[in-house]
Amino acid sequence: MVIKMNTITYSDIEQFNYWWNVSGSWVEEPNRRRGGESGVLIHKDKVGQVFYVKRQEKHIYRSLLFPFGQQTIKRENLAYQAFKKIGIPTPELVYCGVSGDRAILVTKELKGFISFEQWLDQSNNSDANEIALFAVLRSIANVLSKMHKHRFQHNCVYPKHIFINLNDVQQGKENIEIALLDLEKSRKRFTAKQATLHDLPQIKRHTSLTMNEWRYFVQQYEIACDAFFPSLYI
Template sequence: MGSLLASLQAMPQEQAFDRWLAEPGEWVEAPNERRGGMSGVQRVRSGDGRLLYRKQQVDHDYRDWRHPLGEPTVLREERALRAFAALGVRVPQLLFCATRRRHGHRLGLLVTAALDGFTSLEDCYARGEQLRWDAALQARIFHQLGEMLARLHRARWQHGCLYPKHIFVRIDTDGRVELALLDLEKSRRRLSARRAARHDLRQLRRHSSWGEQEWRSLGYGYHCIPGHRIEV
């Protein structure tokens, strides 16, 4: 699917939708029923070796005051992927997103590229990798995480599901750190930066086992963003 990837991206949306669905894949998140519909994720391997993820949904909608009749969650995730990237927050590369109606049901499809070389912070801590980080490396990781979250919240964007398993890190051999965020299905803009920050940071505290030093470094990074001071 090397050259096929380029051809799929050049196809009309209706035709590309069916071609993306026809590509063989394996389930990494088996279809489950929620939101009155179904959603699952498959891993797809391209002909040139690229690893892709294909989210497939049927009647998987959310409702808010803008969409009282419901909107597919893949469309909300697509908007968040584009917005986060525009803010300089690394997220998976968006390759395709579309919805269509078929046999009385609304289908949703979202395809992204894998984050090569990245590992979730949850997996890092589960494997004890943080024990091999020196103080300077640990400080860089969490300082950068704080800066990334402040950039997001200053624009009034809330991740909405900010767990360590959705924060990914890549550490190069020279010690350079890169961070990325995944699973933006629940991401949305809030009325204020404070509301976005409070939700995400409280959620992250509840679901992480980080110590005082990690949170101190995160706080330093968070308050480095000009004009943004929220209790971390």
């Protein structure tokens, strides 16, 4: 399975080896899980383009469809394609390849974006940032509701996996972009409600949102998906 990159004209195996051997610094040190190894490095090419290269070896998952296991990156690649089809913003997928027990997934840097986690850490309690926070929460709610309407469950909706670009929101022009990262564990559920009730509590657990801020987020989510989730207010 290969997604060809237009700027590289190598054969498939040469292209795979190119990405497997590129230099860079680790943003996620290789760690052992799922019976294999997985890590992510950041690589800058000769013209200054920045890429994130996920490398995995013997890193598989098992399911009813794949009882003997399949490379985790294959599932993530399918998720990127599915999210693109339904209009859920993600980093641009540049390359995905599998060679034996090894697998690679390469995405482009999200220029101008910052993780929701980092933005929350940098924000203070000023009125301007409170206005921006409510705008960001509204935008995140809209994107997640769209994803859940298609019955997709992200499974790791942590603030570090939600990236935002505020653009001119500080000047009162609400033009916020949201992108979702790390689709490795995403999957379809039987109902949208199942996806909602699994994903949204993760945001609450991994942020320091006040009760007022959390209730606002849930309200905006309910408006976006035209449904009610009383249990989320608890």
